[in-house]
Amino acid sequence: DQQVKQNSPSLSVQEGRISILNCDYTNSMFDYFLWYKKYPAEGPTFLISISSIKDKNEDGRFTVFLNKSAKHLSLHIVPSQPGDSAVYFCAALYSGNTPLVFGKGTRLSVIA
Amino acid sequence: NAGVTQTPKFRVLKTGQSMTLLCAQDMNHEYMYWYRQDPGMGLRLIHYSVGEGTTAKGEVPDGYNVSRLKKQNFLLGLESAAPSQTSVYFCASRRTPGTRIGYTFGSGTRLTVV
Numbered sequence: 001d002q003q004v005k006q007n008s009p010s011l012s013v014q015e016g017r018i019s020i021l022n023c024d025y026t027n028s029m030f031d032y033f034l035w036y037k038k039y040p041a042e043g044p045t046f047l048i049s050i051s052s053i054k055d056k057n058e059d060g061r062f063t064v065f066l067n068k069s070a071k072h073l074s075l076h077i078v079p080s081q082p083g084d085s086a087v088y089f090c091a092a093l094y095s096g097n098t099p100l101v102f103g104k105g106t107r108l109s110v111i112a
Numbered sequence: 113n114a115g116v117t118q119t120p121k122f123r124v125l126k127t128g129q130s131m132t133l134l135c136a137q138d139m140n141h142e143y144m145y146w147y148r149q150d151p152g153m154g155l156r157l158i159h160y161s162v163g164e165g166t167t168a169k170g171e172v173p174d175g176y177n178v179s180r181l182k183k184q185n186f187l188l189g190l191e192s193a194a195p196s197q198t199s200v201y202f203c204a205s206r207r208t209p210g211t212r213i214g215y216t217f218g219s220g221t222r223l224t225v226v
Contacts (some may be wrong), residue, residue, distance in 0.1 A: 009152070036215075043116070043202055043217030044155070089155060097162065099145055099170065100215060104154035 003027045004092050006103035015112045019077040023090030023103055026071065030092040034066060034100065035075050038087045047088070048075070080110045114138050118203050118218035125193045125225045133188040133221050135203030137144045141216070143206045144186040145201075146170075146178065148199040155202065161186055 005024045013019045023033075028080065031052040036044035050057040050064045058063050063076045077084055090103040116137045125131055135144065145160040145168075157170030161180040176198060177189045186205075190197060203218045 006154075034215075040137050041219070043204075044215075045217070046215060097143075099157050099160050100149075101157075102155040104152060 001026070002103075003030075004090055004101050004103040006090055006106050008106050010107040010109070012109045012111060013080045015082055015110055016079045019075075019080045019084065019108055019110065021075040021077075021088050021090075021106050021108065023073050023075075024071055025073075025092050027092070027094070027101075028071070029094040031094050031100075032092065033064070033066060033073050034091045035062075036089040036091060036102075038089065038105070044089055058064070072080075077108075080108075080112050082110050084108060085110045114146070116203055116205055116216050116218040118173065118201075118221050120221060121219070122222050123224070125190075125223065127193060127195060127225060129193050130191050131223075132190075133201055133203075133223075135186045135205075135218060136187070137184055137186075137203075137205040137216070139205065139207075139216065140183070140203035141207050142183075144180065145204045145215075146176075146186065146188045147202045147204065148172065149202060150199050158188065158201075193223075195225045197223065198225045199223060 013067045018029040030068045034049040035047040038044040050060050066073045087105045087107050089105045119134045146158040147155040156172045157180045159178040161167050164183040167178045179187045203219045205214045
C-alpha cells in the first residue's frame with residue numbers, strides 16, 4: 001500500500017513558465033514532508049521541506065504548499081529553468097526517527 | 113569532506129553469486145539507510161540502522177543482509193544474487209533525532225544480475 005503517491009510520472013514545461021509537481025499521502029501520522037531532486041547518475045539531493053504546522057514554505061524559486069485536509073502537497077518552481085530538468089521525489093515521515101517514505105517520482109523536463 | 117561514499121559504482125553479478133556493497137560516511141551521522149531505486153517504483157527502503165551495532169528491516173528486506181560494525185560504515189550484502197535484485201542502490205545518512213532534514217545520499221551503485 002503506497003503511502004506517498006506521485007501520480008504523474010512525467011511533466012514537460014516551457015522555460016520561464018511555472019512547474020507544479022503534485023504529491024498525495026495517505027498516512028495521517030506524517031508530520032514532515034520533503035522534496036528531493038535527482039539528476040541521472042547522482043544521488044538525490046534535498047530541495048525543500050515543510051512541517052505539518054505550516055501550509056507554505058518558500059526558498060527562492062521553489063515553494064511547497066501543504067493542504068492537510070486533502071492530504072496533498074505541491075511543489076511550485078517559478079520560473080522554470082532547463083537546469084531544473086530532473087526527477088523530483090516527494091517524501092514524508094512522522095516523528096524524528098522514522099525513515100523517509102518516498103513517492104515514485106516525477107520526471108520534469110524544462111524545454112528551452 | 114567526502115560525505116557519503118558508495119563502492120563499487122557498478123557491478124555485474126551472475127545469478128547465485130554473492131557480494132557486499134559498502135557505504136562510508138565521514139559526517140559522524142548516527143542514522144544510515146539503504147534504498148533501492150527501480151524504474152516506476154521510486155526509492156524503497158531495504159534496511160536501516162539507528163546507530164553502531166543496530167540494524168532494522170525496511171520495506172523490501174528479503175534477500176539482503178546488513179551490518180553496522182563501525183559507525184561510519186554500513187554494509188549491504190547479497191548472499192545469493194537474483195535477477196530481481198538488478199537495481200540502483202543508494203545509501204544515505206543523517207544526523208541524530210530532532211534533525212528531520214539532512215539526509216545525505218551517496219551517488220549510487222548500479223548492480224546488474226544476469
